[in-house]
Amino acid sequence: MDLILSTALSSITFTIYLFKKNALEELKNTKPFPCKPTSTSTSTKKLGKINNVVSTTNKETTTIIDNSNSNSPLFEKLEKDITYYLEGIVSPINDSEFISCTNSKKKAVILKNIIKRHTVKWSNFWKDWIPEEEVISINGQSVPFNVTKDNQPQITIPKIPIQDIMLLDLPIISDNYISQNKKSIMKSIMDYVNGEKFSGIENTEKGFSFGQPITVIGKFKQPNKDIISSSSSPSLPSSTDIIDTSSSLSPEDLIVQSTNLPVMVTNFNDEESYCVISYRTFKEIVEEEGKSVNKWKWIFIGSTTIIGGVIAFRIWRYYRRKRRAEENQQNEELERLTNNNNNNDQNLPSFLDMLRDIANWLLTDEIEFDFTPSYRPHTPITEYIPDPIPIPPETTSTNTTNNPPTSTTNINTTQPTENSNTTINNNSSSSRPEDNNNNNPTSISPSTSNQDPKITNNTNSSTTNDENVCVICLTEKREYAYLPCRHLCVCRNCVHYLEKCPLCRSPIHSYMKIFS
Known part of the structure; x- marks a missing residue:
């Protein structure tokens, strides 16, 4: 509708412009x-x-x-x-x-x-x-x-x-x-x-x-x-x-x-x-007619420009819609291909995970390849972590029975060795608590029951301290537990150097500090 109105306006102005121009030419030829x-x-x-x-x-x-x-x-x-x-x-x-x-x-x-x-x-x-x-x-x-x-x-x-x-x-x-x-x-x-x-x-x-x-x-x-x-x-x-x-x-x-x-x-x-009676001079009449012709000429140019603008806007809008449709189609196709590639990548291990597994294989004796995606499940801090099973004191009693005490000094001298053996064999001794408990009554000798109370107290305190010592450095207190295996076995200095739990050899996803 706007194109029809613009064309009609342009036609009318062009007709008036031609009429005025012919009148001006006739006036100039007078x-x-x-x-x-x-x-x-x-x-x-x-x-x-x-x-x-x-x-x-x-x-x-x-x-x-x-x-x-x-x-x-x-x-x-x-x-x-x-x-x-x-x-x-x-x-x-x-x-x-x-x-x-x-x-x-x-x-x-x-x-x-x-x-x-x-x-x-x-x-x-x-x-x-x-x-x-x-x-x-x-x-x-x-x-x-x-x-x-x-x-x-x-x-x-x-x-x-x-x-x-x-x-x-x-x-x-x-x-x-x-x-x-x-x-x-x-x-x-x-x-x-x-x-x-x-x-x-x-x-x-x-x-x-x-x-x-x-x-x-x-x-x-x-x-x-x-x-x-x-x-x-x-x-x-x-x-x-x-x-x-x-x-x-x-x-x-x-x-x-x-x-x-x-x-x-x-x-x-x-x-x-052409008939005119006016109080103006002939030159003024010609100039006035020329201004009228120029006015209608610019009106015609303006109406033609409006028509050209309308046509150009229609063409631009058509090509813009066409270009947007093509861009949307390309974006949808690209998004579909990207989603397919992401799904394929999620099913395969990442390159960094493969390099990490190769390095672990070269540094350790065990060959384990982790093909699971690099996703670490979230474990809440408030999750229950069981206390480690204490080491029974039967080893000390057994050693004391097998080696009769010659003096008090000799007992104190052999105690660190026994404690070290107890710490090293902590995993094996803690795995069978029933057997150790069942053997306790038979392994206790009368000499142990008749020992000095001071010697017994020192032995118990040293055993309790060995249970809370870091399994790596054997000096600092155990403060951090690995997840998801929940083993409390390392101190604050050794927690950053391991990739697998030293007790169960399972991969470490995260760690948390335990306040006892």
């Missing part, structure tokens, strides 16, 4: 009017006789016009259907043919009177009083007149109809504005309630007065060469031609033909003929 040479004093006498004839139009009269100058070079220079222009001054045909202005003492030949009523109305949209004007009446009138150049009449313009006067661009002769200042309080209140206030009356008079410059553009015709007479006239000299046409001509036509000058063809509504 020729200047061939001016009439200076005439003799006999023309003044002829005009005096014609005035007497026009003043007695109700009676049968005789008009005698000498046509000795009808074949003058001026009429021979005028070409038919050729547009001329003439810049001159308004002059009357005779002193009695004029129009009196109402508001001034000027005498006009073309007069247009416009009466306007000015009011102020309240606007609900703007929330303010907006001035408005209304034309009450408009009328116009004209009389035949001459256009003079170089103090010599050149052409005659006949009476112009009132509908053509409304189309003319006339200068302002007088502008009188009568305002209504005095109002009663009741009238003001009523105007405020009605939302309309009366301001005043404006009377404008436009037209051409005597001695005012005028520019005429149009086609001209030759005047009537006949001599008008009546049947009651006396005999005339043989040097003149007599034709009886008094009943077929109006007084205005008689006045126009009496001037013996070229008459302007006033066809303002005819599109084929």
Whole structure:
């Protein structure tokens, strides 16, 4: 729909532009009017006789016009259907043919009177009083007149109809504005309630007065060469031609033909003929028409640009949607391929895991390959970790029984060795607690029960300390447990150096500190 409207607007503006351009070309091709040479004093006498004839139009009269100058070079220079222009001054045909202005003492030949009523109305949209004007009446009138150049009449313009006067661009002769200042309080209140206030009356008079410059553009015709007479006239000299046409001509036509000058063809509504009467000069008229042509040219260019913009926007939007669809399709395909690759990678061990397994195989005697994914399950800190099984003290008793004590010093000397053996064999001894407990009653000798209480207490305390010693360095206290096997067996210094639990040889995922 927008494309159709833009095309229609462009077509209308292009048509107006061509019409204005053709009018401008015709105006530029207009020729200047061939001016009439200076005439003799006999023309003044002829005009005096014609005035007497026009003043007695109700009676049968005789008009005698000498046509000795009808074949003058001026009429021979005028070409038919050729547009001329003439810049001159308004002059009357005779002193009695004029129009009196109402508001001034000027005498006009073309007069247009416009009466306007000015009011102020309240606007609900703007929330303010907006001035408005209304034309009450408009009328116009004209009389035949001459256009003079170089103090010599050149052409005659006949009476112009009132509908053509409304189309003319006339200068302002007088502008009188009568305002209504005095109002009663009741009238003001009523105007405020009605939302309309009366301001005043404006009377404008436009037209051409005597001695005012005028520019005429149009086609001209030759005047009537006949001599008008009546049947009651006396005999005339043989040097003149007599034709009886008094009943077929109006007084205005008689006045126009009496001037013996070229008459302007006033066809303002005819599109084929270019007819202009203006107070501007010919150069100003051409410049004004050129501005109008340029205005319509830029309007046409703007409308064409709008059409081009609409078409370009449609094309750009089509290709943008097409490109987005292709990009979305490519992204979906790429995402599908990426998901497939990720699924395949999750099923295979990573390269770093393989390198780690190879290094462990080279550094250790056992060959173990971990093909599980590098995922470490989360183990909560609050999960229960069982206490390590204490080492029973039967080894010390057995050794004491097998080796009879010779002295107190000898018992204390052999104690570290026994403790070290107990620590090394902690895994084997703790794995079979039932067997050790069952053998305890049979392995206890009477000599052990009869030992000194101090020696027994020292042995128990050393055994308890050995149970809490790190299995790696054998010096620090056990504080960290490996996950997920939950073996509490290393200190804070050795916890970072192992990859497998020293007790069960299972892979270490994480570790945690135990507070006892």
